[in-house]
Amino acid sequence: MRVVVHGSELAAATAAAALCSVGHQVTWLPHADSPWQRLADADWLASEPGLKAQIAEGQASGQLTLVDEVADDVDADIHWLALSPEQREAAEQYVERGPGRQSTPLVIVNNSTFPVGQTEKLEALLGHAGQVAVALPDRIEEGRAWETFTRPAHWLLGSEDEWATQQIRELLRAFNRRHEVFQLMPRRAAELTKLAINGMLATRISFMNELAGLADSLGVDVEFVRQGMGADTRIGFEYLYPGCGFGGPSFSRDLMRLADVQHATGRESHLLEHVLDINEGKKETLFRKLWNHFHGELEGRTVGIWGAAFKPGTARIDHAPVLTLLEALWAQGVKTRVHDPAALHALSELYPDHPQLQPCTEDFYAACEGADALLMVTEWKCYWNPDWRRLLQAMKTPLILDGRNIYDPAYVASRGFVYRGIGRRADPA
Numbered sequence: 001m002r003v004v005v006h007g008s009e010l011a012a013a014t015a016a017a018a019l020c021s022v023g024h025q026v027t028w029l030p031h032a033d034s035p036w037q038r039l040a041d042a043d044w045l046a047s048e049p050g051l052k053a054q055i056a057e058g059q060a061s062g063q064l065t066l067v068d069e070v071a072d073d074v075d076a077d078i079h080w081l082a083l084s085p086e087q088r089e090a091a092e093q094y095v096e097r098g099p100g101r102q103s104t105p106l107v108i109v110n111n112s113t114f115p116v117g118q119t120e121k122l123e124a125l126l127g128h129a130g131q132v133a134v135a136l137p138d139r140i141e142e143g144r145a146w147e148t149f150t151r152p153a154h155w156l157l158g159s160e161d162e163w164a165t166q167q168i169r170e171l172l173r174a175f176n177r178r179h180e181v182f183q184l185m186p187r188r189a190a191e192l193t194k195l196a197i198n199g200m201l202a203t204r205i206s207f208m209n210e211l212a213g214l215a216d217s218l219g220v221d222v223e224f225v226r227q228g229m230g231a232d233t234r235i236g237f238e239y240l241y242p243g244c245g246f247g248g249p250s251f252s253r254d255l256m257r258l259a260d261v262q263h264a265t266g267r268e269s270h271l272l273e274h275v276l277d278i279n280e281g282k283k284e285t286l287f288r289k290l291w292n293h294f295h296g297e298l299e300g301r302t303v304g305i306w307g308a309a310f311k312p313g314t315a316r317i318d319h320a321p322v323l324t325l326l327e328a329l330w331a332q333g334v335k336t337r338v339h340d341p342a343a344l345h346a347l348s349e350l351y352p353d354h355p356q357l358q359p360c361t362e363d364f365y366a367a368c369e370g371a372d373a374l375l376m377v378t379e380w381k382c383y384w385n386p387d388w389r390r391l392l393q394a395m396k397t398p399l400i401l402d403g404r405n406i407y408d409p410a411y412v413a414s415r416g417f418v419y420r421g422i423g424r425r426a427d428p429a
Contacts, residue, residue: 001077001171003027004070006094008034011111011138012082013045014145017054019080020063021150022174027065027074031087036066043315047342050146070098078171081122082111082138085253088118095125105130107167111138113194113254116261119158119187132164135187137194142248143313154181158190195258199272202255204239205246206278212242212423222423223405242422244377244403245283247310247319283324286375286401289420291332293373293399299333304367304395307378309343317346321403322377330356337371339364341380365394373399379406388415398428 001024005016008030016028030036039045045052058064079099081091091112099106108126110119110133123133135158141148152175159165165184169176176182185193208226215222222242230237246252255276262269291298310320317323322338329336338347339360351357360367364382368374368391376383384406392398392415400412402421409426412419419426 001025001167002075003078003080003171004029004074004076004098005080005082006070006091007031007082007084007087007112008039009082009084009112009138010044010048010142010145011140012080013039013048013051013055014140014149015080015082015111016064017051017058018146018149018175019171020058020061021054023063024171025063026058027067027070027076029067029070031083031090033087035068043342043345044142047313047315048143048145049313054146072098072101074098075102075104076106077167078107078109080109080111085113085257087112088114091118091122092125095122099131100125100127102127102131105163107131107164108133109168109171110135110191113138113250113257114191115257115264116188116191116195119191132159132161133187134159134161134164134168135190136168137190138250139194140250142250142316143311150175151178152176152181154183156190156193157182157184158187159184160186192261195254195261198251198254199258199275201239202246202251202275202279203271205241205243206275206282208240208242209245209278209282209422215423216425220423221409221425225423242405243282244285244422245279245321245324247317247321247323248314249316249318252319280324283321284328285422286377286403287325287328289401290329290334290373290375290399293418293420298329300335301333301372302335302337302370302396303329304369304371304374305336305338306340306364306367306374306376306383307380308338308340308347309378309380312378312380315342315346317343317350320378322347323350325375325377326351326357330354337367337369339367340378341382343378365390368394371395372397373401375401375403376406377403379404388412388417392416 003024003026005012005028016026020026083091108122119133119135137156212222226240229235230240259269259272308322335356337358337360344359348359398417400417400419405421409419409424413426413428416428
């Protein structure tokens with residue numbers, strides 16, 4: 001098929017690379033705010049495993065063409081829109097300017113997180129009955145974008161037109177051979193379902209974070225609670241891990257979008273508001289543990305921080321817990337030494353030459369030299385099994401604040417450290 005992909009999001013880059021890899025002739029038009037010249041140097045694209053190489057391979061084969069504008073006479077079978085939520089007007093202008101003038105049949109794929117009902121509005125801008133818009137909500141996971149697109153667990157396909165449904169099935173047939181991955185539903189249902197999924201996941205995380213706080217107060221190890229809950233088949237283990245807050249460009253935006261949808265219908269979401277409040281408060285939890293340990297005497301101290309990205313596998317720091325944590329620490333006069341395998345460049349761009357921020361580009365132990373505490377924020381695999389002897393020698397105060405509960409409290413304490421996790425704790429014998 002002839003496919004035009006429009007957008008500069010991770011979803012657009014992944015769709016362009018994946019679709020051309022299975023024989024489709026793809027033209028990729030990045031959004032004007034982030035042209036290819038800028039995207040090519042983006043940390044988040046470079047850190048996404050294999051994606052940049054797949055784009056280069058598509059260009060070399062001639063199956064993928066990057067353009068600054070689409071020709072007026074383009075005759076595409078599919079126009080795939082993967083834009084940010086703030087670019088809804090740009091999506092409408094694009095459809096009016098291009099697909100809306102096309103005289104042959106086509107399908108608009110709305111792969112963007114727009115308000116519920118936007119796919120229908122895009123279809124209304126098209127020229128005749130042979131041109132249809134469908135909703136195919138973005139389900140890409142940062143850090144494994146290629147895998148989640150080419151080996152999907154399921155697609156939410158919002159389509160009420162049989163021909164358009166067949167076109168999308170054909171478009172993605174190469175990624176649908178293991179088992180049936182399409183869940184067919186009306187367009188508005190697909191748009192709302194995508195938001196509802198992330199709302200439910202966030203609710204589970206925030207509930208576990210509330211339980212972790214309660215467990216701390218009661219002197220209970222929250223890991224026993226998590227194991228007991230997860231063993232109940234009605235609940236399961238997914239997204240039951242307490243931590244120091246979630247972030248990311250998509251997850252946070254989807255929650256706010258769902259809250260906006262409810263507000264627009266006159267239905268206030270007290271649950272979602274509480275979920276978001278819990279998450280924002282949890283981003284300060286490591287700061288509060290540090291404050292309590294030193295009885296509020298933080299001025300002039302130094303802490304090492306492992307991890308800045310909002311999750312392992314990405315270079316993004318959008319809404320990342322580390323941002324709230326850093327602001328709280330700096331306000332108390334704490335010096336911060338931060339290591340991250342991918343996100344230091346983004347952090348330095350956000351806080352250029354900040355006097356209390358020292359990015360550590362060498363090995364992660366350098367962040368702990370002379371530190372009064374180590375704060376574990378992002379659970380990159382390289383942090384899971386440190387040299388505890390070397391760490392003990394490097395640190396001024398043997399205090400581990402584990403924001404992701406990746407360490408065994410008893411073992412860490414046996415190595416001479418004071419351990420404080422999220423709902424977990426241990427002290428040296």
